[in-house]
Amino acid sequence: MKISGAEIFIESLKKEGVKHIFGYPGGVVLNIFDRLYDNKDIQLILTRHEQGAVHAADGYARSTGKPGVALVTSGPGATNTVTGIANASMDSIPLVVFSGQVPTMLIGNDAFQEADIVGISRPCTKYNYLAKDVRDLSRIVREAFYIAMSGRPGPVLIDLPKDVTASKTEFTWPEIKIRSYNPTYEGNKWMITQAAHLIAKSKKVVILAGGGVILSGGSKELKELAEYTDIPVTMTLMGLGGFPGTHELSLGMPGMHGTYYANKAIQESDLLIAIGMRFDDRVTGKIDAFAPHAKIIHIDIDPTSIRKNVRVDIPIVGDVKRVLTVLNKVLKEEVKEQWNEVCKAWLKQIDAWRKERPLTYTYSNEVIKPQFVVEKIHELTKGDAIIATEVGQNQMWTAQFYKFDKPRTLLTSGGLGTMGYGFPAAIGAQLAHPNKLVIDIAGDGSIQMNIQELATAVINKLPVKVAILNNRYLGMVRQWQELFFSERYSHTKLDESVPDFVKIAEAYGAVGLRATKPGEVEPVLKEAFKTKRTVFMDFVVDWKEKVFPMVPPGAPIDQMLFEKPEEKAEKKLKAVK
Amino acid sequence: MRHTISLLVENKFGVLSRISGLFSGRGYNIESLSVGETIDPQISIMTIVTSGDDQIIEQITKQLNKLIDVIKVVDMTELEHVEREMVLIKVAPKQEDKAEVLRLAEIFRGRVVDSSQRTYTIEVTGDEKKIEAIVELLKPMGIKEFMRTGKIAIAREGIKKIVLYIYPDPYMRF
Numbered sequence: 001m002k003i004s005g006a007e008i009f010i011e012s013l014k015k016e017g018v019k020h021i022f023g024y025p026g027g028v029v030l031n032i033f034d035r036l037y038d039n040k041d042i043q044l045i046l047t048r049h050e051q052g053a054v055h056a057a058d059g060y061a062r063s064t065g066k067p068g069v070a071l072v073t074s075g076p077g078a079t080n081t082v083t084g085i086a087n088a089s090m091d092s093i094p095l096v097v098f099s100g101q102v103p104t105m106l107i108g109n110d111a112f113q114e115a116d117i118v119g120i121s122r123p124c125t126k127y128n129y130l131a132k133d134v135r136d137l138s139r140i141v142r143e144a145f146y147i148a149m150s151g152r153p154g155p156v157l158i159d160l161p162k163d164v165t166a167s168k169t170e171f172t173w174p175e176i177k178i179r180s181y182n183p184t185y186e187g188n189k190w191m192i193t194q195a196a197h198l199i200a201k202s203k204k205v206v207i208l209a210g211g212g213v214i215l216s217g218g219s220k221e222l223k224e225l226a227e228y229t230d231i232p233v234t235m236t237l238m239g240l241g242g243f244p245g246t247h248e249l250s251l252g253m254p255g256m257h258g259t260y261y262a263n264k265a266i267q268e269s270d271l272l273i274a275i276g277m278r279f280d281d282r283v284t285g286k287i288d289a290f291a292p293h294a295k296i297i298h299i300d301i302d303p304t305s306i307r308k309n310v311r312v313d314i315p316i317v318g319d320v321k322r323v324l325t326v327l328n329k330v331l332k333e334e335v336k337e338q339w340n341e342v343c344k345a346w347l348k349q350i351d352a353w354r355k356e357r358p359l360t361y362t363y364s365n366e367v368i369k370p371q372f373v374v375e376k377i378h379e380l381t382k383g384d385a386i387i388a389t390e391v392g393q394n395q396m397w398t399a400q401f402y403k404f405d406k407p408r409t410l411l412t413s414g415g416l417g418t419m420g421y422g423f424p425a426a427i428g429a430q431l432a433h434p435n436k437l438v439i440d441i442a443g444d445g446s447i448q449m450n451i452q453e454l455a456t457a458v459i460n461k462l463p464v465k466v467a468i469l470n471n472r473y474l475g476m477v478r479q480w481q482e483l484f485f486s487e488r489y490s491h492t493k494l495d496e497s498v499p500d501f502v503k504i505a506e507a508y509g510a511v512g513l514r515a516t517k518p519g520e521v522e523p524v525l526k527e528a529f530k531t532k533r534t535v536f537m538d539f540v541v542d543w544k545e546k547v548f549p550m551v552p553p554g555a556p557i558d559q560m561l562f563e564k565p566e567e568k569a570e571k572k573l574k575a576v577k
Numbered sequence: 578m579r580h581t582i583s584l585l586v587e588n589k590f591g592v593l594s595r596i597s598g599l600f601s602g603r604g605y606n607i608e609s610l611s612v613g614e615t616i617d618p619q620i621s622i623m624t625i626v627t628s629g630d631d632q633i634i635e636q637i638t639k640q641l642n643k644l645i646d647v648i649k650v651v652d653m654t655e656l657e658h659v660e661r662e663m664v665l666i667k668v669a670p671k672q673e674d675k676a677e678v679l680r681l682a683e684i685f686r687g688r689v690v691d692s693s694q695r696t697y698t699i700e701v702t703g704d705e706k707k708i709e710a711i712v713e714l715l716k717p718m719g720i721k722e723f724m725r726t727g728k729i730a731i732a733r734e735g736i737k738k739i740v741l742y743i744y745p746d747p748y749m750r751f
């Protein structure tokens with residue numbers, strides 16, 4: 001029986017096990033939206049902006065490990081997805097984004113709502129397709145899901161011309177084989193053995209765990225490795241939750257706003273085991289001065305990540321979970337050296353650094369400190385929540401003061417740094433986990449970038465909680481202006497332009513709460529957590545608060561600024577210049 | 578250092594754009610490019626000349642290999658290989674230089690493929706040095722037009738050697 005392209009679209013998604021799509025309708029995707037109208041298997045969540053749809057799909061994917069799916073129309077609908085796609089691409093998140101396109105006859109004619117989205121999205125997708133023939137559609141969908149989920153995951157876009165969704169053909173579900181795409185999953189055994197012996201020989205070892213640990217589901221294997229060898233673990237922003245943040249071997253996050261002891265340990269180490277991370281500049285600081293004494297073992301599924309930024313002594317291309325499984329086995333069975341005593345001295349040294357410069361802030365009775373809010377959230381949820389963040393100070397304070405113990409509990413825009421990511425991502429995660437507490441920790445700047453999604457949360461009865469750390473500034477940029485641009489606050493002061501978030505929430509039919517004094521923080525959070533509705537919490541926080549420690553741009557990561565650094569900052573800055 | 582990289586790619590629309598986009602997006606430079614079908618019409622072969630230090634060339638070859646439509650990447654520079662490019666040179670010599678032009682064409686084993694009352698069009702094939710040499714010599718005679726193909730390259734014998742350097746076997750490089 002012949003069915004239309006729109007029906008093939010739905011059949012293919014059903015085959016892929018898709019239950020939820022995030023999207024926004026428009027002229028050229030009407031055929032598909034018509035088929036979705038009375039479909040019982042696939043639910044479309046209408047967002048209020050296409051960017052919100054892609055971020056929601058992204059949050060859905062990060063929190064579940066399943067691919068996120070979005071469906072938008074051509075032209076502006078498609079171009080509005082670009083930020084979301086680029087965001088997913090930088091963080092290796094599997095998405096399949098369907099964009100409508102003008103009929104094939106009109107492509108290239110500058111038709112109404114036409115945009116060359118395949119061309120536009122080419123550099124920020126893992127792969128993209130223009131489905132020109134309805135007979136290719138099911139194969140393309142199947143390939144897209146396979147490409148998005150396999151190897152190093154990433155977003156795939158499928159452009160669907162209107163006539164393709166209307167024309168009919170037999171539905172088939174062909175086996176796929178892409179001869180030019182064969183990701184490497186198994187690490188080279190010889191290299192892994194070399195790595196095991198190097199680990200046994202080294203005295204000051206640090207594990208750098210990245211997002212690849214979470215994407216491959218290798219948290220258990222990582223924990224096993226760390227505990228067996230007594231090697232401390234530092235997790236990049238994307239790796240938070242990949243190793244328990246409350247574990248005694250956890251050093252927290254490294255890099256620009258990382259802990260002093262993580263950075264110190266990296267700089268003094270004689271061996272770094274980098275697992276599923278790519279040596280981002282926010283982690284390495286000044287690259288020439290990064291870990292000067294260390295040999296580096298680098299495990300990553302993407303060969304291009306290896307030796308891109310730093311020299312590597314033992315490269316292992318493969319899936320983190322599988323490589324670690326083999327590495328653990330080799331360490332236990334083939335390596336005879338005793339390294340426990342050596343490790344103890346190293347851990348003691350790290351503990352001394354930890355005591356010298358712990359992660360801290362100055363509590364105040366008068367004014368709410370943003371870090372206090374994050375700490376309270378962690379305390380009240382006992383770490384059992386899915387936390388989304390926006391980008392800026394709110395993100396860094398969350399990374400520092402919320403201890404993530406489980407993988408897939410932090411949704412944050414790491415690579416691209418997209419303000420406005422957190423709220424729609426939290427909506428996507430809440431949809432996938434209806435019974436979990438999902439909290440977006442936001443700033444007053446970021447939340448306004450996708451605030452329209454309040455409507456999506458309210459109408460779908462998604463009880464997302466948004467904790468706005470409201471300092472009336474674009475805080476992170478202001479912090480840089482204060483430290484490095486002589487306190488010239490160019491266009492970062494929002495002040496009276498910041499809207500009344502309580503009223504906004506109420507206008508959309510959500511609950512709005514406000515805390516202005518430290519004593520009100522806990523009651524507001526408790527009230528929000530027991531409310532089964534969407535809640536905006538407006539925490540009026542100390543605007544002067546900055547994220548510390550901080551590595552000034554261009555400095556080695558152990559040259560950090562700490563609280564009250566006025567004079568020091570200037571000195572450091574001069575040294576850097 | 579200069580490298581000549583040979584690529585087998587799927588013969589589909591958009592593939593060239595993916596490859597050129599990779600170069601421009603990451604700040605690498607394409608010095609020469611040639612594309613053609615292989616014996617299998619579903620596969621195209623590209624020869625790209627680019628330059629950079631070892632680390633950049635390693636990134637380029639890995640990044641190329643990562644593209645879904647790229648089937649094989651071979652860095653010809655690591656192998657014994659033969660390179661050729663072709664030029665068509667339209668010369669408009671003075672009456673007294675005409676014989677010299679023809680003589681030069683002969684020395685360089687070029688062929689006169691077109692002539693008019695005032696011009697000769699000479700076809701020359703060879704490696705870069707040879708092409709540059711004849712261009713230098715013909716310049717004083719008055720070059721009117723000049724067309725040059727991208728470089729193509731083929732490995733000398735020993736196919737097995739090539740296989741060693743094909744990604745995704747990145748360990749082989751280290």
